[in-house]
Amino acid sequence: MDDRLRLDQRPRFDEGPRLDAHLAVDERLCSKVACAREAVATVTFDYADQMAALGPLGPGSDPHAHDLCAQHAERLSVPAGWLVIRHEAMRS
Numbered sequence: 191m192d193d194r195l196r197l198d199q200r201p202r203f204d205e206g207p208r209l210d211a212h213l214a215v216d217e218r219l220c221s222k223v224a225c226a227r228e229a230v231a232t233v234t235f236d237y238a239d240q241m242a243a244l245g246p247l248g249p250g251s252d253p254h255a256h257d258l259c260a261q262h263a264e265r266l267s268v269p270a271g272w273l274v275i276r277h278e279a280m281r282s
């Protein structure tokens with residue numbers, strides 16, 4: 191019984207989500223409203239430590255992560271008292 195269940199579930203997992211994930215990577219756009227530029231960076235907000243970490247485009251699975259285009263990544267603003275940590279690769 192258990193083995194049969196597993197066999198039924200595996201093909202579905204392999205076919206569906208992989209296609210979706212691929213599409214999502216190709217079409218990542220800036221998450222700012224009214225901005226349609228291609229996302230080049232991901233900022234992750236850590237509310238507990240009041241930190242924003244800016245780095246290369248992430249996997250997109252983190253609910254606290256937002257994709258940003260180059261311009262918005264450059265102008266990233268955070269609430270007063272927050273710390274912004276920029277990934278080494280983001281410094282020019």
Ligand SMILES: [Zn+2]
Pocket residue numbers: 220221222225226227258259260261262
């Ligand atoms: Zn933008």
